[in-house]
Amino acid sequence: MFAHDGGNGMNRIYLDYAATTPVRPEVIDAMTRAMETVPGNPSSIYTTGRLAKYQLTQARDELAAVLGVPGNELIFTSGGTEADNLAIKGLALANQHKGRHIITSQVEHKAVLDSCHRLQEWGFEVTYLPTDKWGLVDPEVLRAALRPDTILVSLIWVNNELGSVNPIAELGKVVQQHGALFHTDAVQSLGRLTINAGNLPVNALSVSAHKIYGPKGVGALWLRKGTALQPLVEGGAQESNLRGGTENLPGIVGFATAARLIEKERSARWAEEQALMDDLRRELAEIPGVRINTHPEQRVPTILNISIPHVDGESLFINLDLASVAVSNGSACTSGAQQPSSVLTAIGLPDDLARATIRISIGRETTRETLGSFTEILKREVHKLQKKSKAIA
Ligand SMILES: Cc1ncc(COP(=O)(O)O)c(C=O)c1O
Numbered sequence: 001m002f003a004h005d006g007g008n009g010m011n012r013i014y015l016d017y018a019a020t021t022p023v024r025p026e027v028i029d030a031m032t033r034a035m036e037t038v039p040g041n042p043s044s045i046y047t048t049g050r051l052a053k054y055q056l057t058q059a060r061d062e063l064a065a066v067l068g069v070p071g072n073e074l075i076f077t078s079g080g081t082e083a084d085n086l087a088i089k090g091l092a093l094a095n096q097h098k099g100r101h102i103i104t105s106q107v108e109h110k111a112v113l114d115s116c117h118r119l120q121e122w123g124f125e126v127t128y129l130p131t132d133k134w135g136l137v138d139p140e141v142l143r144a145a146l147r148p149d150t151i152l153v154s155l156i157w158v159n160n161e162l163g164s165v166n167p168i169a170e171l172g173k174v175v176q177q178h179g180a181l182f183h184t185d186a187v188q189s190l191g192r193l194t195i196n197a198g199n200l201p202v203n204a205l206s207v208s209a210h211k212i213y214g215p216k217g218v219g220a221l222w223l224r225k226g227t228a229l230q231p232l233v234e235g236g237a238q239e240s241n242l243r244g245g246t247e248n249l250p251g252i253v254g255f256a257t258a259a260r261l262i263e264k265e266r267s268a269r270w271a272e273e274q275a276l277m278d279d280l281r282r283e284l285a286e287i288p289g290v291r292i293n294t295h296p297e298q299r300v301p302t303i304l305n306i307s308i309p310h311v312d313g314e315s316l317f318i319n320l321d322l323a324s325v326a327v328s329n330g331s332a333c334t335s336g337a338q339q340p341s342s343v344l345t346a347i348g349l350p351d352d353l354a355r356a357t358i359r360i361s362i363g364r365e366t367t368r369e370t371l372g373s374f375t376e377i378l379k380r381e382v383h384k385l386q387k388k389s390k391a392i393a
Contacts, residue, residue: 023210080211104155307349
């Protein structure tokens with residue numbers, strides 16, 4: 001099993017569900033069935049193709065129902081990264097005649113930040129909003145940054161590193177009043193929050209399958225009807241002419257199945273995960289000097305981000321891996337060098353503390369026992385390293 005395997009090279013204590021989730025058996029079944037029984041190309045006009053198209057439409061409607069939008073407003077992509085690229089670059093390029101100013105925040109996923117950097121190279125101006133210490137954007141700070149030439153605002157809903165939840169409806173209202181377009185990266189929101197995108201002051205929203213026990217390599221961008229978008233992948237009329245290429249039908253069927261199942265379980269799981277996470281938060285708050293970076297209330301119950309002072313971050317992660325624990329660290333590997341994550345720097349953490357930062361994210365297989373073992377191992381390793389660092393000091 002994914003979380004407690006012990007035999008296939010996987011970490012025994014898997015607490016990195018925000019990085020990816022194991023594909024659930026019902027999804028594997030649905031995908032296998034699609035591959036075995038739906039061999040056609042959805043664009044072919046004979047019966048085999050039409051059957052594939054029917055299956056694609058069913059899956060599209062299923063995912064759309066979970067997002068609270070019409071099926072024909074979804075554009076399937078190769079994942080969250082492509083959906084973010086398509087939203088940022090596609091909306092900016094299609095609307096540049098109205099202005100060339102974009103607003104985002106300093107704590108976005110790299111898919112958004114790097115798309116914005118590219119737009120700067122293409123002559124757009126980008127404002128990167130600061131956040132509070134939890135990574136949240138203040139609607140008044142956003143309001144003050146809007147300019148007559150602002151055409152697009154993109155803000156993350158649930159922060160993938162911190163688990164803090166931006167007030168997306170309130171932020172969207174500010175953008176809507178101004179008349180600009182609003183995109184949100186909802187990759188970490190799907191399966192955790194009620195999305196109901198059609199009723200939000202949002203024009204575009206990105207999601208991904210592998211964060212909700214679906215397959216890797218499939219995602220979607222919801223684009224509100226009437227919003228102009230420049231396609232990035234060209235070469236076919238698929239996805240309403242907005243994303244060329246034969247659709248990844250098994251992946252899309254898997255995505256829709258995963259979305260339907262997680263939506264059904266969502267509120268019951270929230271309560272369970274909240275109980276587990278509250279206990280974990282209390283336990284870890286006992287670590288000397290620990291700083292908790294996840295907002296105490298505006299958060300999802302699946303992610304906890306903490307920084308531990310007086311420990312060498314790299315040694316901590318090596319020791320945790322040796323103890324068979326998989327958690328995410330506060331560094332990104334850039335050109336072979338470990339750089340502190342830009343999100344952690346943006347919320348005000350100094351480099352050494354950012355390097356000694358852990359993101360713990362829980363999921364369907366996480367039990368009280370898993371978290372008990374993890375807490376014991378973490379406290380033991382932190383104690384050893386803090387003692388060593390004091391001895392050196
Ligand atoms: C908030 C957020 N946006 C975008 C992505 C990228 O999604 P994908 O891995 O499907 O490309 C991720 C995944 O790491 C994410 O957490």
